[in-house]
Amino acid sequence: xxxxxxxxxxxxxxxxxITVTLAASVFTGQAAPAVRNDYGASLDYTDFFGKKIGVIxxxxxxxxxxxxxxxxxxxxxxxxxxxxxxxxxEIDGYxxxxxxxxxxxxxxxxxxxxxxxIPLEKFFAPIGVISAxxxxxxxxxAFLAGLSSDGTLADMRSRWLETEPxxxxxxxxxxxxxxxxTLRVATxxxxxxxxxxxxxxxxxxxxxxxxxxxxAAQEGMDVEFIDVNSSGLIPITAAGKADLGLDATGITxxxxxxxxxxxxxxxxxxAIVTLRDDGARxxxxxxxxxxxxxxxxxxxxxxxxxxxxxxxxxxxxxxxxFSAQFFGTAFGCFVCFLLMRGNKFVRQAANLxxxxxxxxxxxxxxxxxxxxxxxxxxxxxxxxAVTAFTMLVGGxxxxxxxxxxxxxxxxxxxxxxxxxxxxxxxxxxxxxPQVARKILPSYVGGFVTLVKTTAVVGCIAVQDLxxxxxxxxxxxxxxxxxxxxxxxxxxxxxxxxxLLLKFAVKKIHAGDGR
Numbered sequence: 001x002x003x004x005x006x007x008x009x010x011x012x013x014x015x016x017x018i019t020v021t022l023a024a025s026v027f028t029g030q031a032a033p034a035v036r037n038d039y040g041a042s043l044d045y046t047d048f049f050g051k052k053i054g055v056i057x058x059x060x061x062x063x064x065x066x067x068x069x070x071x072x073x074x075x076x077x078x079x080x081x082x083x084x085x086x087x088x089x090e091i092d093g094y095x096x097x098x099x100x101x102x103x104x105x106x107x108x109x110x111x112x113x114x115x116x117x118i119p120l121e122k123f124f125a126p127i128g129v130i131s132a133x134x135x136x137x138x139x140x141x142a143f144l145a146g147l148s149s150d151g152t153l154a155d156m157r158s159r160w161l162e163t164e165p166x167x168x169x170x171x172x173x174x175x176x177x178x179x180x181x182t183l184r185v186a187t188x189x190x191x192x193x194x195x196x197x198x199x200x201x202x203x204x205x206x207x208x209x210x211x212x213x214x215x216a217a218q219e220g221m222d223v224e225f226i227d228v229n230s231s232g233l234i235p236i237t238a239a240g241k242a243d244l245g246l247d248a249t250g251i252t253x254x255x256x257x258x259x260x261x262x263x264x265x266x267x268x269x270x271a272i273v274t275l276r277d278d279g280a281r282x283x284x285x286x287x288x289x290x291x292x293x294x295x296x297x298x299x300x301x302x303x304x305x306x307x308x309x310x311x312x313x314x315x316x317x318x319x320x321x322f323s324a325q326f327f328g329t330a331f332g333c334f335v336c337f338l339l340m341r342g343n344k345f346v347r348q349a350a351n352l353x354x355x356x357x358x359x360x361x362x363x364x365x366x367x368x369x370x371x372x373x374x375x376x377x378x379x380x381x382x383x384x385a386v387t388a389f390t391m392l393v394g395g396x397x398x399x400x401x402x403x404x405x406x407x408x409x410x411x412x413x414x415x416x417x418x419x420x421x422x423x424x425x426x427x428x429x430x431x432x433p434q435v436a437r438k439i440l441p442s443y444v445g446g447f448v449t450l451v452k453t454t455a456v457v458g459c460i461a462v463q464d465l466x467x468x469x470x471x472x473x474x475x476x477x478x479x480x481x482x483x484x485x486x487x488x489x490x491x492x493x494x495x496x497x498x499l500l501l502k503f504a505v506k507k508i509h510a511g512d513g514r
Contacts, residue, residue: 043116043274045069045116045117045119045122045272048069048092048093048272049069049070049071050069051069051072051091051092052071052072052090052091052093053065053069053074053091053093054073054075054082054090054091054094054095055074055075055082055094055095056075056079056082057075057076057077059250060250061073061096062075063252064123068122071092071093076094077470078470078473078474079094079096079100079104079474079477080473080474080476080477080478080479081473081479083113083273083477083479086273086275087112087275093272093274094272095272096270096273097248097269097270098115098117098270099161100271101270101271101272101273104273105273107477109295109299109476109477109478111276112276113273114273114274114275114276115271115272115273115274116272117269117270117271118270118271118272119269120267120269123270126251126264127248127264127265127266128251128261128262128263128264128265129211129212129244129245129246129261129262129265130233130234130237130244130245130260130261131244131245131259131260131262132237132239132259132260134260136244137261137262140215141262141263143215144263147214152214156207156210157207160206161266171210171213172210174210175217176216176217176221176223177221178220178221178222179220179221180220181222182221182222182224183219183221183224183243184224184242184243185223185225185243186226186228186237186241186244186245187209187225187226187227187233187245187247188233188247208246208247209246211246212244212246226241228461232371232459232460232461233245233246233247234258235367235371236371236461238258238259239371239372239375239376240375240376241375241377241378245259251264296480296484299476299478299481300472300478300481300485301485303476309463309471310468310469310472310485310486310489312463313465313468313469314489314493316382316457316462316463316464316465317451317465317466317493319386320385320386320389321389321451321454323386324386324389324390324392324450324454325447327386327390327393327394328390328391328392328393328396328397331390331393331397332393332394332396332397332400332401333398334394335350335353335354335394335397335398336397336398336399336401336405338350339351339402350398353395354395354398354399357391357392357395358392358395358396358399362389362392362453362456363456363459365391366388366460367459367460369387371460381457381461382462384460385454385460389450389454392453393446396446397443400439400442400446401435401439404434404439405431405435407434407438408434408435412430413426413430413431416429440505444500444501444504448494448497451490451493451494458470465486465489465490466486468486469485469486470482
């Protein structure tokens with residue numbers, strides 16, 4: 001399982017990400033804002049009192065910024081957006097952990113950024129592993145106590161958290177067995193350094209990964225990693241789809257009401273990423289459009305073979321779209337059959353389904369299906385996405401088919417029956433051709449809409465085209481180029497579908513002599 005996770009992360013070309021405010025993890029954090037450049041060289045964390053502070057949605061930094069700085073939290077979905085907000089003057093700072101602040105300020109292209117530390121004693125937020133199983137939490141706490149007493153935990157902190165890991169950092173060899181089963185661990189492989197998963201000589205490297213591997217080895221278990229975005233860690237663990245959840249979210253009393261936390265693992269300091277005062281500019285910000293395009297291609301596509309991530313994300317989008325359209329068509333025909341049945345109860349049930357499914361936002365249906373309907377079943381996010389969109393497509397197609405069938409002149413059908421056609425023959429010869437002509441434009445148009453709607457599948461840890469763009473943004477801190485690439489690919493796909501629609505309609509009408 002570990003080697004499989006390594007191959008997955010290698011394919012993603014993971015560099016490092018600093019999403020520090022995610023939903024369940026193994027470190028005690030403190031936050032740091034990225035700030036504007038009009039505060040002077042001697043910037044101190046107290047300069048942010050009463051200011052607008054950017055925080056990642058779902059983190060504890062909003063509470064820390066309000067209580068510690070009397071600041072106004074401004075919520076962002078990812079670090080790239082928050083950094084853009086700092087540069088554009090939308091916010092006065094971006095609160096993030098110290099390690100992440102170092103990564104941001106030191107990343108190529110961020111030469112215009114610096115960071116200011118927040119004293120550890122000012123903000124304190126313990127962070128731990130999450131689980132829905134009290135017994136596992138108890139065993140993990142005992143395991144932590146053992147690591148602390150023999151110095152192993154201190155060594156891990158020194159190697160992974162107190163300084164930036166060297167490029168060749170690796171986890172010591174930790175042999176695993178499956179004598180006691182498999183430990184399912186949900187983690188966001190993009191979070192540096194707690195749930196960050198890099199590859200060195202075939203080994204996963206990350207503080208949290210090493211921690212859980214050591215725990216699994218002590219328990220006599222193998223490990224299965226479930227790659228999930230940060231916002232889904234608590235739901236997927238609470239639903240029992242994972243035994244443990246690893247990331248970098250602080251322990252709070254409110255969260256403890258919903259999920260179990262282990263003891264604190266690490267007390268990390270927070271920092272402030274800020275714009276420099278010496279006039280330094282980010283690499284690639286000058287030189288006009290050509291330089292911007294060249295830098296974007298090199299950094300966001302070529303580096304670490306990120307173009308493969310984009311192609312893979314596009315492939316996932318098309319798999320979901322084509323599969324949902326195919327199965328949704330078959331399911332829609334079945335629902336249409338029920339809608340036109342003589343039995344009143346069956347008709348009402350089918351009508352109720354169509355009304356329910358057509359009034360349900362796609363993202364809401366995905367979350368319900370993944371975390372509730374399939375919450376206790378080991379089903380992949382991709383399968384859930386196909387199922388959810390099949391339901392949505394089926395509801396739309398059923399209504400369209402019903403309307404098209406009812407619009408066919410019954411006199412034509414009666415005429416066919418009068419000359420010896422069976423009911424089935426009359427349907428295939430008279431009704432079906434007319435129905436196909438009438439619903440074809442809306443059918444293909446619905447597919448185009450479906451392709452765009454699948455952009456929300458990232459909420460259930462499916463790495464489609466949109467999600468891949470967000471991952472690249474989080475790694476390169478480029479707020480625009482990955483979005484533009486994704487938009488162009490969506491535009492290309494939808495344009496091709498539109499051309500196919502025109503071609504199909506032309507052929508059908510040509511067959512009718514029109």
